[in-house]
Amino acid sequence: MEMAPEDEGHHQHQPNRLGEMAYRNMKERLIRGAFSPGDKLTIRAVSEMLDVSTTPARDAINRLVIDGALIYSGPKTVIVPHLRxxxxxxxxxxxxxxxxxxxxxxxxxxxxxxxxxxxxxxxxxxxxxxxxxxxxxxxxxxxxxxxxxxxxxxxxxxxxxxxxxxxxxxxxxxxxxxxxxxxxxxxxxxxxxxxxxxxxxxxxxxxxxxxxxxxxxxxxxxxxxxxxxxxxxx
Amino acid sequence: MEMAPEDEGHHQHQPNRLGEMAYRNMKERLIRGAFSPGDKLTIRAVSEMLDVSTTPARDAINRLVIDGALIYSGPKTVIVPHLRxxxxxxxxxxxxxxxxxxxxxxxxxxxxxxxxxxxxxxxxxxxxxxxxxxxxxxxxxxxxxxxxxxxxxxxxxxxxxxxxxxxxxxxxxxxxxxxxxxxxxxxxxxxxxxxxxxxxxxxxxxxxxxxxxxxxxxxxxxxxxxxxxxxxxx
DNA sequence: TTCACATTTTTGTTGCAACAAAAAAACATG
DNA sequence: CATGTTTTTTTGTTGCAACAAAAATGTGAA
CATH class of the missing domain: 1.20.120.530 (GntR ligand-binding domain-like)
Incomplete structure (x- = not known):
């Protein structure tokens, strides 16, 4: 049988990873309005909220910051941004x-x-x-x-x-x-x-x-x- | 003295973090042509290359993947993409x-x-x-x-x-x-x-x-x- | 050689603890 | 009351080890 040509990749992130799950979950919550501008998100809080350890929680927050969905308001504080x-x-x-x-x-x-x-x-x-x-x-x-x-x-x-x-x-x-x-x-x-x-x-x-x-x-x-x-x- | 109005943030990432440094460093190397399409990048390799521990190296790679500068070619392999x-x-x-x-x-x-x-x-x-x-x-x-x-x-x-x-x-x-x-x-x-x-x-x-x-x-x-x-x- | 399978090595993920730095709270001072 | 200062608590970062899963390697048969 003729095989499809090698896709070589262009994979999305693996959906089974905890960090990926945490990211998706937090993204959904943000869009759905679970948080308001100014709310502070901490690693440990997200970690408990989603019942995962700190590493995937940290991954999720970092990624949301990269996306611009969260921002640093200080060296150790990320918040939901006030959109101007x-x-x-x-x-x-x-x-x-x-x-x-x-x-x-x-x-x-x-x-x-x-x-x-x-x-x-x-x-x-x-x-x-x-x-x-x-x-x-x-x-x-x-x-x-x-x-x-x-x-x-x-x-x-x-x-x-x-x-x-x-x-x-x-x-x-x-x-x-x-x-x-x-x-x-x-x-x-x-x-x-x-x-x-x-x-x-x-x-x-x-x-x-x-x-x-x-x-x-x-x-x-x-x-x-x-x-x-x-x-x-x- | 009149103070500037509170900027509230919109900070960039702190430049003194190791993960941030690693990211910048790898980004520069990528742009400057240190790697060719198809090259495999592993956490431990980057970690040694930049003389930091695995965590910042992992952060840098993850971020480059989000940027689209690197892609997964398999569940545990990230490579410099072949641009089609x-x-x-x-x-x-x-x-x-x-x-x-x-x-x-x-x-x-x-x-x-x-x-x-x-x-x-x-x-x-x-x-x-x-x-x-x-x-x-x-x-x-x-x-x-x-x-x-x-x-x-x-x-x-x-x-x-x-x-x-x-x-x-x-x-x-x-x-x-x-x-x-x-x-x-x-x-x-x-x-x-x-x-x-x-x-x-x-x-x-x-x-x-x-x-x-x-x-x-x-x-x-x-x-x-x-x-x-x-x-x-x- | 080519392909399939078994074995070994490599690798990302996850959880965790120590630490310094920042944020919050408590307190004192005017 | 407001404001500056100290103390306490919280927090992100970093390094690391265990583990399962994937990749690389080796092996053998056709």
Missing amino acids: LLDLEEITQMRLALEGLAAALSVKAAGEATIEELELLQAKIDAALDEKRYFDALWHNKEFHFAIYRLSGMPHLLQVIETLWLRVGASFNGLYPEFSETRYGAHNHRAAIEALVDKDVAAARAAIENDIRDGFRQMKKISAGRDQGNLCRR | LLDLEEITQMRLALEGLAAALSVKAAGEATIEELELLQAKIDAALDEKRYFDALWHNKEFHFAIYRLSGMPHLLQVIETLWLRVGASFNGLYPEFSETRYGAHNHRAAIEALVDKDVAAARAAIENDIRDGFRQMKKISAGRDQGNLCRR
Whole structure:
């Protein structure tokens, strides 16, 4: 039987390692809103929280710091960062460039199955908002975007975009429920789906870019109602 | 005396840590061409190489894997990756988007001092090529690009671009001296400098994008003269 | 040689303890 | 009360050893 050509690797990290598990677990908690900006994370605390020894806990924290999901506030203290408006602006610009690219490249690979998947995800988003399950809505929103980006077939690109989401993700928690109540995203998501159906590259890019811009404006408006430029409650 | 407002952090990693030192050291070696694609890096080997214990060595390797500068070729083996044409294409697309953005944003902040610095760096590149010091040329080339990108004032952007360079950087070693002998970059660099002088945003972006595209074509051409799609000598 | 299998060596992971340094708490001082 | 100082506690880093698993090596048969 003909064998597939040697892949040579490009393996992801082994999923069975404790450090990898700890990283995934903490990442999920961060995105889901288990921590707030300013919260301090210590090795021993994470170690107990996940019931592993200090080494995997340390690995997880180090990796999250590299990702930018956590930052040092002092030589021996890592915290969930307070996202400032300036940071958000910068990351938004990068998202526009990279996710616009991913959206444009996704058009070619979009098929019947993808459209259905996207429709389903959008329905989940709507349902979650109806029932005020805001974290679920945010989660499905992420799934919606990445379902599109995955079509680009570019693993490096996917990975970089994901770290950008991680950097801002933790700070979203303090913005609910105002953030999602206007449902700014629904229109853009429908536009994206239609662009994929029509195989319209420019429209797909525009839909995603609009979604990102609208989200940014929304966050800016909410943060304006709080103290200067700081995007978190406290 | 008036104190500066609390920065709250956004610290980089402490430079005095052994793991950080090991990381920097290995990164430098990778860029400078101390290793070739396919070389295996073990914790204990790095530990001896840098005369530190296994923990910092392990930290450094893990971080380089996260950066994409090293990859797993098996559950217990990390190697310097063989960059395939497909990977190079993808990273080139991301570079176009991100470095184009950085170049465009840099125009506003470009001043007299910057221009002089860039002229000096270009002179260093030319001199290095004249004397066939190809690694130095590559190094100064990097300095030239990042001197521009730094003007954008966007630390997140800088950091992401740097990891993209790291991903391809290690594979450049095998391409000398052919890669630089045509001096494809000189014209684009001059165009970039002039764009900064003229405060021409579109021209700055175009100059950088052209430089990236020309470099990509150059690499593709060289790799075509070797076996299929594999961008390294062996 | 080529392939499959058994054996030996190498290697990453994990847990842990010592230590210095930083953070937090307690305290004193104005 | 606020502020500077000392004491106590917490914390990350580093080195190291045990272990299981993977890689390298050796072996033998076809």
